[in-house]
Each structure stands twice: as structure tokens, then as C-alpha cells.
Amino acid sequence: MTSLKPDVMAGDSLEIKASDAADTVKEEHDEDMTETNPWAVESLDDFLHYCCPECDVKSQYREFFVSHALLNHPQVSVKLI
Ligand SMILES: [Zn+2]
Numbered sequence: 001m002t003s004l005k006p007d008v009m010a011g012d013s014l015e016i017k018a019s020d021a022a023d024t025v026k027e028e029h030d031e032d033m034t035e036t037n038p039w040a041v042e043s044l045d046d047f048l049h050y051c052c053p054e055c056d057v058k059s060q061y062r063e064f065f066v067s068h069a070l071l072n073h074p075q076v077s078v079k080l081i
Pocket residue numbers: 052053054055056057068069072073
């Protein structure tokens with residue numbers, strides 16, 4: 001059927017491309033929605049942070065927090081690290 005009418009086939013592929021583009025836009029929109037949802041995390045552990053007692057720095061990563069403490073707060077207890 002399609003082999004008998006190559007022009008129609010080309011037209012169909014163009015339509016498919018158009019619908020694919022629409023789907024892509026839709027998916028990007030969904031991703032934006034996910035980014036704006038603060039609860040869109042894989043687990044509650046994502047809300048666990050090290051909170052600096054001397055300033056407002058918070059970090060999920062122990063290595064970052066330790067380096068922050070060492071660089072910015074000479075009073076940091078080495079025993080904790
Ligand atoms: Zn700090």
C-alpha cells in the first residue's frame with residue numbers, strides 16, 4: 001500500500017515528526033513540573049542535611065560540610081571530623 005504511493009508515505013512521516021515534537025514539548029513541561037515540586041525526591045534521605053552551627057550553610061554531603069567547616073570555622077572540633 002505505501003509502496004504504491006511514496007508521496008503519501010512521505011506525508012505520513014512528516015505527520016509523525018510533528019507529533020513527536022509535540023510529545024517532546026509535553027515531556028519537557030512535565031519535567032518542569034517535577035522540578036518545581038519540592039517533594040519530588042527518591043527518598044526522605046534527600047532531606048537529610050548537615051547544618052552548620054555557625055552560618056546558614058547546609059549540605060547533603062559530609063565531605064563538602066567538613067571542608068566548609070575546616071575552611072571557614074577554626075573552632076570546629078577535629079574530634080567530630
Ligand atoms: Zn559555616
